[in-house]
Amino acid sequence: MAEIIASELLRAVFEKLSSEAVKKIGRSQGIQSELKKLERTLTQIQSLLNDASQKEITEKAVQNWLNGLQHLAYDIDDVLDDLETQAMHHELTQESGAITSKVKKLVPTCCINLSLSQRMHHKLDDITTKLQDLEKEKVSLGLIVKDERSKRIYQTSLVDTSSVVGREKEKKELLVKLLGDEPCDKNFSIVPIVGMGGLGKTTLAKILYDDEKVKKHFELMAWVCVSDQFDIFNISKVILQSVNGENKEFADLNLLQVTLRNQLKEKRFLIVLDDVWSENYEEWETLVSPFHDCAPRSKIIMTTRKMQLLKKLGCDDLSYLQTLSDDDAMSLFAQHALGVNNFDSHPILRPYGEGIVKKCDNLPLALRVLGRLLRTKTKEEDEWKELLNSDIWELGKGGEIIPALRLSYHDLSACLKQLFAYCSLFPKDYLFDKDDLILLWMAEGFLNQSSSNKSMESLGLEYFEELLSRSFFQNAPNDSSLFVMHDLLNDLAISIAGVFFLRLDNEIVKDARKKNLKKYRHMSFCREEYEAYSKFKPIRSSTSLRTFLAVSVEPEDSWGEFYLSSKILVDLLPKLPLLRVLRLSGYFISEVPGTIGSLKHLRYLNLSRTIITCLPVNVSNLYNLQALILYRCNRLTMLPINFTKLKNLRHLDIRDTPLLSKIPFGIGKLKSLQTLSKIIIGGDNGLAITELKDLINLRGKTQMKGLDKVEMAMHAREANLSQKRLSELELEWSNVFNGSRKESLEKEVLDALKPHSDSLIKLGIVSYGGIEFPNWVGDTSYLNLISVSLRGCKHCTSLPPLGQLPSLKELYIEDINEVKAIGSELIGTGRPFRSLEVLELRNMKKLEWCVEKAGSSFFISQGVENRIYSRA
Numbered sequence: 001m002a003e004i005i006a007s008e009l010l011r012a013v014f015e016k017l018s019s020e021a022v023k024k025i026g027r028s029q030g031i032q033s034e035l036k037k038l039e040r041t042l043t044q045i046q047s048l049l050n051d052a053s054q055k056e057i058t059e060k061a062v063q064n065w066l067n068g069l070q071h072l073a074y075d076i077d078d079v080l081d082d083l084e085t086q087a088m089h090h091e092l093t094q095e096s097g098a099i100t101s102k103v104k105k106l107v108p109t110c111c112i113n114l115s116l117s118q119r120m121h122h123k124l125d126d127i128t129t130k131l132q133d134l135e136k137e138k139v140s141l142g143l144i145v146k147d148e149r150s151k152r153i154y155q156t157s158l159v160d161t162s163s164v165v166g167r168e169k170e171k172k173e174l175l176v177k178l179l180g181d182e183p184c185d186k187n188f189s190i191v192p193i194v195g196m197g198g199l200g201k202t203t204l205a206k207i208l209y210d211d212e213k214v215k216k217h218f219e220l221m222a223w224v225c226v227s228d229q230f231d232i233f234n235i236s237k238v239i240l241q242s243v244n245g246e247n248k249e250f251a252d253l254n255l256l257q258v259t260l261r262n263q264l265k266e267k268r269f270l271i272v273l274d275d276v277w278s279e280n281y282e283e284w285e286t287l288v289s290p291f292h293d294c295a296p297r298s299k300i301i302m303t304t305r306k307m308q309l310l311k312k313l314g315c316d317d318l319s320y321l322q323t324l325s326d327d328d329a330m331s332l333f334a335q336h337a338l339g340v341n342n343f344d345s346h347p348i349l350r351p352y353g354e355g356i357v358k359k360c361d362n363l364p365l366a367l368r369v370l371g372r373l374l375r376t377k378t379k380e381e382d383e384w385k386e387l388l389n390s391d392i393w394e395l396g397k398g399g400e401i402i403p404a405l406r407l408s409y410h411d412l413s414a415c416l417k418q419l420f421a422y423c424s425l426f427p428k429d430y431l432f433d434k435d436d437l438i439l440l441w442m443a444e445g446f447l448n449q450s451s452s453n454k455s456m457e458s459l460g461l462e463y464f465e466e467l468l469s470r471s472f473f474q475n476a477p478n479d480s481s482l483f484v485m486h487d488l489l490n491d492l493a494i495s496i497a498g499v500f501f502l503r504l505d506n507e508i509v510k511d512a513r514k515k516n517l518k519k520y521r522h523m524s525f526c527r528e529e530y531e532a533y534s535k536f537k538p539i540r541s542s543t544s545l546r547t548f549l550a551v552s553v554e555p556e557d558s559w560g561e562f563y564l565s566s567k568i569l570v571d572l573l574p575k576l577p578l579l580r581v582l583r584l585s586g587y588f589i590s591e592v593p594g595t596i597g598s599l600k601h602l603r604y605l606n607l608s609r610t611i612i613t614c615l616p617v618n619v620s621n622l623y624n625l626q627a628l629i630l631y632r633c634n635r636l637t638m639l640p641i642n643f644t645k646l647k648n649l650r651h652l653d654i655r656d657t658p659l660l661s662k663i664p665f666g667i668g669k670l671k672s673l674q675t676l677s678k679i680i681i682g683g684d685n686g687l688a689i690t691e692l693k694d695l696i697n698l699r700g701k702t703q704m705k706g707l708d709k710v711e712m713a714m715h716a717r718e719a720n721l722s723q724k725r726l727s728e729l730e731l732e733w734s735n736v737f738n739g740s741r742k743e744s745l746e747k748e749v750l751d752a753l754k755p756h757s758d759s760l761i762k763l764g765i766v767s768y769g770g771i772e773f774p775n776w777v778g779d780t781s782y783l784n785l786i787s788v789s790l791r792g793c794k795h796c797t798s799l800p801p802l803g804q805l806p807s808l809k810e811l812y813i814e815d816i817n818e819v820k821a822i823g824s825e826l827i828g829t830g831r832p833f834r835s836l837e838v839l840e841l842r843n844m845k846k847l848e849w850c851v852e853k854a855g856s857s858f859f860i861s862q863g864v865e866n867r868i869y870s871r872a
Contacts, residue, residue, distance in 0.1 A: 006066055007049050008418045009073035010042060012445050016080040021087040034124040038076065041131045045069065048143045055143070062141055065134060067499060072130055074500075074521055074544065077445070078578050078601070079123055081624075085600050088623045092645055165335065165364075166328030167204055170321065174208055178270070178299050179217050188269075188291050188298035192310050195321035196471030196486065198365025201303040204321065205272050208301065219295070220269040230278035232287050236260055239271060253286075261290035268295040272303075279308040307469040320471070329362035330354065336371025338379070352384035359388070361487055409492060412470075417496070418446055419463055420472060424497035425524035428490045429553045431476055432483040434464055439627045439651060443581050443603035444522075444546065455697075457650075457674065482555075504539065522547035527586055529560075533567040540575060546601075547581040548573070562587045569593050577601070585609050585629070597621040604629075608653070611635050620645040627651040631677075636660050644669045651675035655703070663687040668694045675700050682709030692719040699759070701728035708734040708741065708769070713748035721755045729755050730764035730789075737794055741769040750774055757781040764789040773800040778828070780804050786835075791815055798825050803832030814842040821848060 016022055017039050026032040056063040138144075177191045193201045208214060209223060222242035224235050233253050240260045241247055250256040269291075278284070291298070304310070307318055324332060331341050333353055343350040360366040374387065412420065419441055426432070438460030441447055447456040447463070454462070467473055472489055476482040485493075494501075502517065504525040518541045525535070527550050539545065554560065564587040573579070574595045582599070583606040590611050596602075597618025605622070608631035619625075620642045627650065630636060636657045643649075644666040654660060655677045663680045667673070668691025679702055681689050689710050692698070710716050721729075731753060733746065750765070751774035761784055765777070770793075778800035787810040788802055797818045802811060803826050822841075827833075841847070 006070040006073055007046070007414050008446065008448075009070065009077060010046055010049075011414075011448060013042065013073060013076050013080065014039070015448065016077070016084065019084065021084045022080055025083050025087045025090075029120055031120050031124060034121065034128065038124060038128050038131070041128060041135060042076075045131065045135050047145045048138055051143050051145070052141075055141075059141075062143070065137060065141055065143075068130075069134055070498075070500065071519060072127055072134070074546075075123075075127055078544070079120070079127070081601055083120070085623060088647070092623065092647070164203060164207060165332040165341075166324045167200065167207065170204060171207055171211075174204070175211065175213065178208060178214060178301075181297055186292065187294050187296045188288075188300060190310070190313060190315055191299055191301045192315055192318060193301065193303045193321055194307060194310070194318055195305065196489075197305060198363050198488075199321045199323065200364040201305075201321055202274055203364070205274060205301050205303050209270070209272055214270065217268070218270040218299075219267045220264065221271070222269070223272045223274065225274045226276045226278070230276070230280065230283055230287075232283060235273070235287060236290070243267075243269070257290045261293060264290060264298075265293045266295050267298075269298045270301070271299075272301045274303050276302050276304040276309065277306065279306060279312075281309065281312045284309060284313065305470050308466075320474075323362035324364060324367075326357070326362065329357045329360075329364075329367060332364060333357050333367045333371050336368050337374040339375070346379065348381055349379065349384050352381070352388050355388045356384075359487070363486070363488060366488055409496070412467075415446065415448065416463055416466060420467065420493055421497045421501065422446065422522070423485060423490070424493035424501045425503060425522060425547065425549055426485070426490075426551055427503065427526055427553050428487050429484065430551060431479070431553075431555055432473065432485070433481075434461075434483060436629075438464060439604055439629075440549075440581060443626055445580070445603075455674075479555075502539075504535070517542055519544070521545060522549075524549040524551050526550075527552045527560075527562045529562055531562065531564045531568065531587070533565040533572070536568060536572055540572065543575060544578055545576045546578055548576065548579055549581060549583045550585060550587070551583075552586065560586070564589060570595070574598060580604065580624075582606070583629075585631075592616055592619075594618055600624065603627065603648075608632055613659075614638050615640055617642065622646065623648065625649055627653075629653045630657060632656040634658055638662065639664050641665070643667055646670060648672055650697075652677070654678045655701070666691070668692060671695070672697065674698060677701055677703065679704045681706035688715070690715050690718045692721075692724075696723070698724040699726060701762075702726055703730040703732065703764075704753075705732045706734070707731060707749060707753075708746075710749050713745065713752045716749045716752035719753065721753050724756060725759040726755050727759055728762040729760060730766060731768070732764075732766040733768055735767045735792055737767075737769060743770050743795060746770045747772065747774060751776065758784065760785055762787040762789075764791070765793065767792040767794075769793075769795050771795055771797055778802045778805065780806065783807060786810065788812070789814075794818065801825060801828035803827035804830060807835050808833065809835050810838045811836065812838075812840045812842075813844070814840070815844075817845050819844060820846050 017035060022035070023032070026035050052062050052066055056066055174191060174193070182189060193204055195201050209221070215221070220243040222239040224238045224242075226235060233256065236253070236256050237250070240256065240263060243263050248259075250259070288300075291300075302310070310318060323329070330343070330353065333356065334340055334342050337353070338346060338349075343353055356370060357367065360370065370387070374384065409417065409420065422441065422444065423432075438447075438457060441460050441463075442456045447459045464473070468483070471486075473483040473485055476484050494503075499519060500521045502520040502523045504523055517538050520539070520542050521544060523539060523542070523545055524547065552560075564584065569589070570593050573582070573593075577599065578601050579599050580601050581604045582596075582602060583604070585606050585608040588611055589607065590613070592607065592612055592615055594616040596605075597616060597620075599622065601624060602622050603624050603626045605619075605625060605627070606629040608629050610633055612633055613635050614637060617640050619628075620640050623645065625646050626648055628646075629651070631653045632655070634656065636654070637659045639654075639660070639662075641664050643664040647670065649670050650672050651674060653675060657678065660678070661680060663678075663686060665686060665688075667676070667687060671694055673695050674697045676695065676698060677700070679687065679692070681687060681704070689707075707716075731750065746768060747770035750768060750770060754774070754776040755763075757779070760782055763777075763782075763785060765773075766789075768790075773796065782805060784807055785805050786807050788805070788808060789812040790796075790799070791812070792815045794815065794817050796816050797820075799813070799816070799819060799822060802808060
């Protein structure tokens with residue numbers, strides 16, 4: 001929806017207009033009056049957006065008006081970003097004047113002879129004139145200042161059971177919960193039915209509500225359609241009317257709830273709260289206050305797309321309602337499309353029916369709507385074939401498919417709607433990495449902090465969890481760390497993304513002459529084995545492009561060779577000066593051209609799994625850069641020495657870069673840094689461990705190498721790891737054990753590097769030269785530590801008491817030559833290894849006996865050298 005993205009862009013614009021950097025450079029350039037005029041006009045237009053959002057679906061003229069506004073909002077944001085970048089340039093180069101010859105680097109070629117002031121005057125005047133023209137159109141379009149009101153479809157408890165297909169298994173499971181006597185600290189308990197829109201949550205609740213056993217079991221029953229407004233007064237009133245049949249008026253909520261409490265007292269009731277959207281715990285507590293005196297084993301069925309309220313209420317073991325089985329889905333589709341329960345009498349149509357069912361991923365709502373659509377047509381093979389091969393959203397223009405799935409979408413905040421629209425750039429079956437998606441959202445400027453004191457990353461995580469809880473994302477089938485989006489939701493994202501988001505595929509390339517690609521702002525494309533320059537010719541004129549994103553439906557680490565034409569790097573990218581996101585991961589790119597340093601707006605640069613050996617020096621001119629991803633660049637040997645200019649860098653991912661032997665000196669000055677996945681101590685002009693003290697925001701995963709170069713334990717203590725919320729930490733010394741190693745110093749260093757106990761999940765200690773481990777290794781305060789690896793600690797004669805770590809699931813011990821016995825010092829006192837699932841012992845040359853786990857007990861085994869224990 002154009003209004004959503006326009007409103008979020010305007011919010012970002014207002015924030016920049018109020019920033020000190022823009023005000024300062026605005027004064028220095030004499031353009032403050034233009035900026036004020038621009039702000040006034042934007043404020044007038046912003047008040048019309050709610051009305052426009054309701055009219056854009058049915059009125060093409062309003063949609064065009066919003067598109068024009070969105071284009072202007074992008075242009076304004078680009079101009080203001082230019083000003084902020086120039087302010088940073090002045091600060092970093094200690095320039096006192098407002099303009100120097102270096103400014104020309106930011107100015108388009110067509111304007112090279114104009115000063116910054118002249119250029120900005122011209123641009124701002126042009127934008128303001130266009131905005132004023134839009135504002136004047138409000139009369140002819142009938143736009144007024146209006147509050148936004150959402151519409152919902154209300155449901156009743158009535159159901160035609162003959163039309164219900166499947167759900168026998170779910171019904172049986174829920175009946176057990178409804179009729180059983182599960183332990184509960186209250187007289188009533190909640191039976192949740194959770195899932196995305198269109199799965200049939202309400203239908204399943206109706207089946208349960210109408211079941212004869214249920215009717216006999218409960219003395220009182222009530223059905224309330226809660227919908228968008230969690231109105232406690234109205235919900236309480238409907239419940240009371242349902243149980244006593246009276247329609248009495250009450251002056252206030254207290255009188256109403258006292259009467260309701262008396263009606264429910266010592267009675268076993270069943271209440272269905274259908275379509276709950278609220279997440280407010282206090283509202284819930286108020287609603288259920290009359291329920292506490294009811295008879296035991298009373299139940300509340302809650303259907304919802306959200307999990308947050310249920311989690312707050314202690315419903316931890318939540319299971320999503322799944323899509324129908326293949327057979328049930330075919331039966332439901334046939335029922336609505338053909339009026340019968342199967343395709344036996346229509347064998348010619350069966351293959352098309354199977355294809356449509358598969359395309360809908362067995363989603364009941366989609367099957368019903370598409371079935372009804374076909375029911376209005378003849379049963380000709382060509383029409384079924386056309387439906388199967390058409391875009392499902394084109395079929396939804398009549399107000400069926402899209403409105404059905406838009407119910408969840410409309411309830412999202414404007415910011416969440418924008419984040420969801422951004423997902424249109426990713427193909428169906430794409431495996432989303434949550435952390436990377438958040439970095440992309442951040443780079444695009446979507447994570448607005450003006451109303452929150454949270455970091456952008458924390459805000460992004462909160463938004464992602466919100467979308468996940470509403471079923472916009474689902475866990476990937478084979479990897480719980482990744483996520484997928486339902487195909488129909490992917491189609492919905494495309495339908496609302498409008499003309500600003502583009503997935504460049506072969507069909508677009510063929511049809512480029514018919515499409516105007518100049519105005520697109522965000523573009524993605526699927527990686528192919530050979531990426532020719534001709535594929536990207538259609539976007540050469542898209543000089544306002546912000547996103548150039550290579551994606552793949554295969555897992556990012558999957559095997560494959562992809563080649564990118566050098567012309568794309570050398571000729572195309574310099575023509576896209578407003579890029580904020582550039583991802584070219586997985587290509588055989590050996591050299592990055594120096595022109596990349598001219599992409600002043602760039603926030604996210606991902607060159608992971610390429611074969612580059614270094615980056616051009618002027619990468620450090622990318623003052624706005626927030627994330628630099630060089631994961632698995634296994635030929636990378638060095639980073640630019642002037643990294644300290646990247647003041648906004650928050651994430652530097654250099655995992656699995658074996659040839660990178662040095663971190664640039666001064667990286668500790670990058671105080672915004674949160675991710676530094678590899679820390680290499682020492683070397684000429686290299687990183688000193690004391691530099692880490694200023695990286696107060698460091699968190700996540702990190703590997704610290706070269707600890708043998710730390711000369712004093714107090715230097716390691718200055719790193720202050722105990723105050724950094726690291727989740728995974730690997731500490732590594734040199735694997736060369738000679739006379740220069742000082743055992744006592746290494747123990748003191750390791751002791752000084754004690755990490756934060758609450759956040760640590762994985763710990764690795766490699767080539768440590770001490771005889772014993774300090775006390776913190778194995779300390780029970782590390783409650784969340786699930787994996788420990790001790791490798792190559794050749795001088796250690798004993799192991800730490802890891803057996804007392806309460807959450808430890810994996811323990812790997814390798815190449816610890818001096819350990820002869822593994823016994824009480826590993827186990828500690830008390831019940832050992834409560835959570836252990838995997839124990840690996842490798843190359844323990846002098847080990848004579850060890851404790852072996854058998855069920856919940858341990859016994860000693862003689863003559864152990866190499867053993868792997870695994871308990872699934």
